[in-house]
Amino acid sequence: MYEHIDADDLELEAQGYAPAMPRRFSLLSLFSLGFALTATWNGFGSAIGTSLAESSSSGTIWTLVIAALMNLVVSLGMAELVSAFPNSGAQYYWSFKVASPEWAPFASYMSACISTCGWWLGLASVCNFVAATMLAILQICVKEYTPSPLHQWFGYVAVLWLAVLLNIYAARSLPALNQYLRGIQVYFSVSTLLVTILVILVCAAPNYQSSVWVFTDTTNLNRSYDKSFLFVLCLLNNTYGFMGTDAGAHLAEEIPSPSINAPKVMVSEKIYPVIIGLVTAWPFAIACMYVITDIERVVSPPSGIGLVEIYLQATGSDFATVLLLAAFAICLFGCAVANITGSSRQIWAASRDNCYPLSTWLAEIHPKHQMPMNAACLTAIFTTLYGVIFLRSTTAFASMVSANIVFMMTSMVDQPSNEPIDKDGKVD
Template structure:
């Protein structure tokens, strides 16, 4: 499919191309890999997995999390192939839901996706800030990190990522390819270093691959392992990235599914050996779990190498690779906000729905993301526990937004999907069912206290945050957007207006959606 046909297909769905199709399949896979950053995500949350189910739980939770993410991502890839529009989840929910519920389903799912990206962006920036300050503590053990100091580093990272997305907008494909290569080199060098340096003083293989000691306080070892799996899922977040950038790639219906699925496979292939190397390097478990900086990874590096300089270099390279996740979050979230704002989903949508002609990217939407993530970081000044709860909510929002359209398909029947290049075929029902059941279980596990007995300090407030933010979005819909938000601009609908098909020569039904542009132009 050439560029002209791609644009015609997009116009048939009700939109005109506003951004250049500058990403190749490889550069978009590199973006998705940088954003999911599975091996780095594993390193960032390794302490929680160690507490949940020790070394074996940390290692073996990864392939399980990868398998379940693959089921969920396969359903996402099929939807992206059927409906290649940058709004992704909100657009899919509208297309597959019944007429009575499609507007509401679209609105709520769009917000779930946006909230998830915002919270995930904050989590990435906060962890990188912790990495930087933990290097300081390694050299100056008496130094105590103050929350306001970490917040300032956090703010610098947020807006540096924004600046790269703006001033380097046309170099993003090159940057992501570069980051992909550097990440692979860093991973390889780190894994080899950990194995070589700890070859004479390493953990016994029996402990590395077989010890699943439950340190959570929960009586059930099975539950502890499930908690370790739910923690490992964090390393696979963001596989839907390619769906939000699909209008910037050629032949998106065919290529976007590759962009969604490849990072899952690459992720588990990179994270598993890295986790094995880290577990093999541990000689003092208590020191790892009680690292002065609060960051177990640097203690693992130090126990392996015995060198502050080597540990600092490895951690600095780790932070550099992980920063690619922050840049990718900004890219993806800005496209998501821009896409939903084209259909008047957000307050002041006209502001966020513009593409800057100079930088050829949604500048306003990106600045909104930077501002919200910066303000969200203020919570850390008051309570790191509350901040962590909002990070956990990112898992719920992102995974649920991917599962909801699949749940609707299960309810209404898979025959509502149009023809698409990537189809799950006869396995579709089983894959969608497993994905939905998994996300329901994951949402429940994410709300469980990670330690027993529960105290004010270790209480898991994810459920409070999730319900609270969802309640705010629901109130916004009921009191501000109901009747004004009409859903995505749709092509002529077939099959009694129940399926969002697009066929050659089929265009936007201006008569059926005449009120759409009028609603969009109303003053917010």
């Protein structure tokens, strides 16, 4: 075992970095982390109202398939890169290694900044939706209650900092926690999905939408833009559910034998979640389309969440809707926890090379918790302040989702060099 660890540390030192954190993650715990972070059917459900407004039922369903194929191609490329360069900097480090010499520093710096913005925006969107869902549940239970932007912001902050605290204080047991709790969450998420599909279809029977409408309707309720442009926006929106597949790359320095296990992790965490995501999200999307009775209320819901209206229209029951929404929010909260785990490593790795202001502070590893606590706290501080802008606005939420997708996908685009890759070395 110790020979393994020594060899892993020597491999890292050959890249120009000193080992800073223990290698305590396993393939199973990282796969669980990736599954929680991707959460495709939850990501799709959180933005379903926007997708319907942009491209109706057929666009919402079929762009999900296109988005999966696009992300599968990107994931295959990233799996190849991590097999050659298992480094927690991931895109940041890869950009430097594969870009042409004159562009390498610029590509590396931009990749780090863009990736960080993508992580933060993704975290903000997840916490925002979980908070909005909690208020929607409260509104259903207490009819006289009227949600306010301040209430949502407090809920948003509570969700965010709870996820941070779990990352900090459960750091020593985080892999075991991921392996056990995430294992439970995998089953819980899949079970929730199956129960949700069954409940909404059974309760809505026999008042289903026609298959013609579900699979072919292209009527868009958003008439501000051309249909073709709205289709692209819908595609961008559905790509949201496949984001975060690079998390495992940012923990490459926390698994044993990274040169062997990193490719395995990336295949299991990047490719499988994309396939699993499509297999789970597509039936969920189709079921949701069939049970809609009033599309206008789904697109412009009183609660601000289209999924709430779909559940209400399908079940006709406040109690059933509350249960389904609560289970949905629990699944999505796991995504927030996993986001902070991955993003803190990415910021920490880039800070080792003095990439950001306060890099010395951000590159510190907490001696007790053995994780980049400063990087995790910076993520939470920024996201807390950023959340003030996006309270109670579906338009702003859609913008947040779109920006997250653009930043994350852009960070994965590298400029290859026509020359052979030079020897491993620290990024300057």
